[in-house]
Amino acid sequence: MTAPILITGASQRIGLAYAMHCLERGTPVIATYRTHRSAVDTLEQAGARCLHADFATNQGIDSFINALLEETSALRAIIHNASDWLPESPDTDPADVMAAMMQIHSTTPYRINLACRHLLENSDAVTDIVHMTDYVVEKGSAKHIAYAASKAALENLTRSFARLLSPGVKVNSVAPSLIMFNEGDSEAYREKTLKKSLLGIAPGEVAAVETLQFLLDNPYITGRSIGLDGGRHLV
Ligand SMILES: NC(=O)C1=CN([C@@H]2O[C@H](COP(=O)(O)OP(=O)(O)OC[C@H]3O[C@@H](n4cnc5c(N)ncnc54)[C@H](OP(=O)(O)O)[C@@H]3O)[C@@H](O)[C@H]2O)C=CC1
Numbered sequence: 211m212t213a214p215i216l217i218t219g220a221s222q223r224i225g226l227a228y229a230m231h232c233l234e235r236g237t238p239v240i241a242t243y244r245t246h247r248s249a250v251d252t253l254e255q256a257g258a259r260c261l262h263a264d265f266a267t268n269q270g271i272d273s274f275i276n277a278l279l280e281e282t283s284a285l286r287a288i289i290h291n292a293s294d295w296l297p298e299s300p301d302t303d304p305a306d307v308m309a310a311m312m313q314i315h316s317t318t319p320y321r322i323n324l325a326c327r328h329l330l331e332n333s334d335a336v337t338d339i340v341h342m343t344d345y346v347v348e349k350g351s352a353k354h355i356a357y358a359a360s361k362a363a364l365e366n367l368t369r370s371f372a373r374l375l376s377p378g379v380k381v382n383s384v385a386p387s388l389i390m391f392n393e394g395d396s397e398a399y400r401e402k403t404l405k406k407s408l409l410g411i412a413p414g415e416v417a418a419v420e421t422l423q424f425l426l427d428n429p430y431i432t433g434r435s436i437g438l439d440g441g442r443h444l445v
């Protein structure tokens with residue numbers, strides 16, 4: 211039996227889609243969720259092990275790590291997907307925004323990778339870590355400054371962990387731009403955002419699912435970032 215794939219933030223959207231994709235292929239899944247939605251029940255009915263985790267505090271990270279080590283002695287892959295897309299705003303202290311962004315996008319993957327590397331290295335085959343970053347790592351963001359900086363930190367973790375864990379573990383990033391909108395995104399926002407890329411679409415979760423699977427299936431890519439952005443860099 212293949213060792214399970216750990217997917218963080220899998221109760222909705224891209225994380226949920228990749229978890230279901232893995233289960234449909236017969237690959238075991240350990241999914242984390244912070245908010246219990248019906249999708250968590252669906253995942254469990256499809257055979258996933260779902261662990262509650264709130265990575266906002268180091269205690270939350272540590273209790274998740276302890277639960278994971280109780281759950282499994284090996285992993286096929288870790289997909290660091292959990293994320294908050296926090297903008298700067300007049301009513302939030304910038305220090306709190308930066309702390310929250312670094313906590314979820316940098317401290318969480320860093321601590322889990324170091325504490326659980328042996329679960330990936332306990333395998334005869336090559337295993338994977340994938341960090342979900344963002345196109346804004348390349349360009350920055352005027353409205354999500356701390357978010358972009360934290361994703362840039364995550365991109366650097368990709369390179370460091372690729373060096374630390376080779377050749378047994380491949381470590382890569384997927385750097386999406388618009389994949390899917392959020393409920394409540396206005397028509398004006400949608401129209402404006404679609405125009406930011408050459409291809410002008412919101413491809414949906416499947417684009418991220420296929421890119422993640424490509425990275426896990428490819429034996430010769432590590433320390434790299436795959437831009438999943440519709441050619442936004444050329445607009
Ligand atoms: N969607 C897009 O167009 C783009 C996505 N990306 C990146 O791709 C990845 C997936 O995107 P998407 O599916 O939209 O992600 P979401 O915004 O849906 O977030 C994924 C999950 O992260 C979880 N999460 C947030 N904060 C915490 C926390 N403190 N502890 C534990 N879990 C937490 C949430 O859990 P819960 O809901 O259970 O509370 C949420 O379900 C993300 O890393 C994102 O930054 C990058 C560019 C574009």
Ligand SMILES: Nc1nc2c(c(=O)[nH]1)N=C([C@H](O)[C@@H](O)CO)CN2
Nearest residue numbers: 293294295386387388389390392403
């Ligand atoms: N955690 C999240 N990160 C990001 C999201 C999201 O919904 N959740 N969405 C985006 C946007 O789609 C952006 O790429 C285009 O405006 C960025 N990050």
